[in-house]
Amino acid sequence: MSEQDTKIGEQPSVLEVARKDDGKFVEPLQLGKRLKEIRLANNLTLEEASRLTGLARSTLSKIENEQISPTFQAVQKLTAGLGIDIPQLFVPPQDGPTANGRRDITRKDEGTPHPTTTYEHELLCTQMRDKKMVPFKCTVRARSFDDFEDWVRHEGEEFMLVLAGQVEVYTEFYEPVKLAEGDSIYYDARMGHCLVSVSKDDAQVLWVTSR
Amino acid sequence: MSEQDTKIGEQPSVLEVARKDDGKFVEPLQLGKRLKEIRLANNLTLEEASRLTGLARSTLSKIENEQISPTFQAVQKLTAGLGIDIPQLFVPPQDGPTANGRRDITRKDEGTPHPTTTYEHELLCTQMRDKKMVPFKCTVRARSFDDFEDWVRHEGEEFMLVLAGQVEVYTEFYEPVKLAEGDSIYYDARMGHCLVSVSKDDAQVLWVTSR
DNA sequence: AATTTAAATTTCCTATAGGAAACTTTTGTG
DNA sequence: CACAAAAGTTTCCTATAGGAAATTTAAATT
Numbered sequence: 001m002s003e004q005d006t007k008i009g010e011q012p013s014v015l016e017v018a019r020k021d022d023g024k025f026v027e028p029l030q031l032g033k034r035l036k037e038i039r040l041a042n043n044l045t046l047e048e049a050s051r052l053t054g055l056a057r058s059t060l061s062k063i064e065n066e067q068i069s070p071t072f073q074a075v076q077k078l079t080a081g082l083g084i085d086i087p088q089l090f091v092p093p094q095d096g097p098t099a100n101g102r103r104d105i106t107r108k109d110e111g112t113p114h115p116t117t118t119y120e121h122e123l124l125c126t127q128m129r130d131k132k133m134v135p136f137k138c139t140v141r142a143r144s145f146d147d148f149e150d151w152v153r154h155e156g157e158e159f160m161l162v163l164a165g166q167v168e169v170y171t172e173f174y175e176p177v178k179l180a181e182g183d184s185i186y187y188d189a190r191m192g193h194c195l196v197s198v199s200k201d202d203a204q205v206l207w208v209t210s211r
Numbered sequence: 212m213s214e215q216d217t218k219i220g221e222q223p224s225v226l227e228v229a230r231k232d233d234g235k236f237v238e239p240l241q242l243g244k245r246l247k248e249i250r251l252a253n254n255l256t257l258e259e260a261s262r263l264t265g266l267a268r269s270t271l272s273k274i275e276n277e278q279i280s281p282t283f284q285a286v287q288k289l290t291a292g293l294g295i296d297i298p299q300l301f302v303p304p305q306d307g308p309t310a311n312g313r314r315d316i317t318r319k320d321e322g323t324p325h326p327t328t329t330y331e332h333e334l335l336c337t338q339m340r341d342k343k344m345v346p347f348k349c350t351v352r353a354r355s356f357d358d359f360e361d362w363v364r365h366e367g368e369e370f371m372l373v374l375a376g377q378v379e380v381y382t383e384f385y386e387p388v389k390l391a392e393g394d395s396i397y398y399d400a401r402m403g404h405c406l407v408s409v410s411k412d413d414a415q416v417l418w419v420t421s422r
Numbered sequence: 423a424a425t426t427t428a429a430a431t432t433t434c435c436t437a438t439a440g441g442a443a444a445c446t447t448t449t450g451t452g
Numbered sequence: 453c454a455c456a457a458a459a460g461t462t463t464c465c466t467a468t469a470g471g472a473a474a475t476t477t478a479a480a481t482t
Contacts, residue, residue, distance in 0.1 A: 125370065186314065
């Protein structure tokens with residue numbers, strides 16, 4: 001190894017710089033480390049990974065050792081070839097036990113009941129506090145549209161998936177839309193919204209609201 | 212070795228090639244088009260976007276016009292600077308009404324496919340940008356745990372509901388837990404996690420990740 | 423331990439991404 | 453319409469990513 005050639009392969013890799021005058025700082029990310037972990041976890045040699053991705057052995061090696069910053073194209077090939085879950089790559093380097101993780105399980109029909117006049121809520125995963133999302137199932141009674149007086153409207157966003165039956169979603173600014181089992185909708189919850197069952201029986205939906 | 216030697220600035224851009232001998236084919240993706248839409252939607256000039264991202268005006272222009280394939284670093288700066296939801300970039304070009312409205316509907320089985328080796332993703336509601344949550348359905352193949360020893364791990368939180376079949380959730384720090392249809396789980400996604408189907412056939416789950 | 427074989431890294435070179443500035447196009451404004 | 457100002461594109465150049473092959477390192481096999 002040349003001793004004067006401290007540029008590459010030493011500490012300050014290309015990936016680490018990434019700060020320009022007033023540009024947004026981009027954290028190291030250690031993409032290479034991650035990729036190597038993934039490759040090894042899949043018991044692949046560079047040669048095999050090369051065949052899978054279409055990138056040269058040398059290139060893969062350099063990426064893993066953070067000697068180069070791959071092009072977006074290369075990243076695409078990598079993720080496609082190795083079957084990598086994309087968000088995985090954008091996670092900051094995992095270090096230490098990160099023990100502040102928690103999990104919270106709710107069995108079927110064992111959520112926390114929370115009835116209102118219009119809906120029958122079953123809150124899910126209520127053990128965990130300060131969640132970024134609030135999931136709940138909801139039985140939407142078969143009823144007419146004119147039962148409700150005003151829009152529901154609140155901060156954040158909402159995702160809804162129809163689990164059973166058929167519902168009609170009313171939102172401000174749009175025409176009502178019918179959703180059947182398996183259909184889903186995402187919307188800005190600040191926009192007035194409400195839900196009605198249009199099947200004979202009550203419909204059931206899953207709702208997730210963000211903060 | 213280029214048989215046609217596509218010149219830059221012509222039509223067949225670099226992004227379009229991306230096929231090497233035995234490499235995985237990477238679809239065009241039209242990243243540039245996407246980015247331009249986002250920039251314009253935010254009422255930004257190239258100059259402003261340049262300040263936000265730390266990339267040169269010229270570079271941004273070239274990326275938008277698909278004259279160059281940005282490096283991963285550049286993509287990071289872009290997403291960080293413009294506040295772009297990363298998975299959105301990996302979603303194939305959205306066509307049609309380019310809904311950037313306030314609601315976004317996905318009919319059953321009409322989400323955007325996004326297969327990986329381990330999971331079969333179907334992204335839901337991909338028309339809307341910069342969502343706080345990313346919902347997708349996922350077919351978990353019936354397979355053994357030892358096919359992947361590495362955890363998935365990323366920022367944010369995750370909610371999962373089992374739609375069909377039976378799965379086993381492995382997470383760091385906890386014992387594996389079996390979830391049947393209707394069961395749900397919420398967890399800190401920084402904690403390593405992965406999923407295995409324990410039913411005969413593939414299982415299906417709904418996943419919602421937060422940012 | 424010595425030798426072979428496989429895996430990973432480095433070197434050298436070509437192709438191409440990124441930045442600065444020149445140039446062109448578009449959008450105002452009198 | 454003329455002209456100015458702003459936004460966008462292209463050119464030219466430097467820095468660096470990617471590929472082929474050489475080199476080094478690690479893992480087997482005897």
